[in-house]
Amino acid sequence: MKNRILWVNAILFLFVFNYLIIQKEQLIASGKEIYLELIPMDPRSLLQGDYMNLRYQITTESSLKSEGSEDGFIIANLDVNKIATFRRISSSTDTIGPDEIKIKYRRRGPTVKIATDAFFFQNGQAELYSKAKYGILKVDDDGEVILTGLANKPGEKL
Structure with missing residues (x-):
């Protein structure tokens, strides 16, 4: 048994x-491919090997720090290069415009997280990935996101 x-x-x-x-x-x-601007962080870990700790510029908006619940959605505008820029915070029931996308976020204490906050790469590749300016993410209509790579500019995956 x-x-x-x-x-x-x-x-x-x-x-x-x-x-x-x-x-x-x-x-x-x-998913729809988008680019989120990165805030540079330390790309090394002694215990885990080489990785880049990621923070997205879009999560530093002041309204994200002062409004909203633990979890929610960032409504962003996409430019011609697929770079997402903050527009507003939304609940899951709000409708969005044709030029907007919904990105799910989680608030954990003072930190707002989108997708993963780490990107692992082969040892010895830190110099290449330290040039990254954008996270490449895929997003669906429900706002779920996944990190698929890093880029130094839109269309140029590292």
Whole structure:
């Protein structure tokens, strides 16, 4: 009986884990590509290898620090280069204009987070990635985002 419960739990875990992977793969395949300006951070970690700690310029808007709940949406405008700029904060039920996108954020204490806050790369590549000015993200209609790379300017992935 204990073995059966163990196997059911293992299968359930694998099912949920694979479902989450499939969701992220669909977002990468069909999401709209956008660029978010980065705030430079220290690109090294002694315990984890080389990585870049990411902060997005869009999360430093003063209205994000003073308004909103723990989680919400940033409504951003996209320019011709797909660079997103802050427009306002929104709830999930607000409608957005044709030239706007919705980006989900999470507030954890004083920090506002979008997608991941770290980008790992091969040892010895810190100099290349230290030139990054933009995070390349994919976003869907629900505001879910995933980081897919870094760029020094729109269209030039590092």
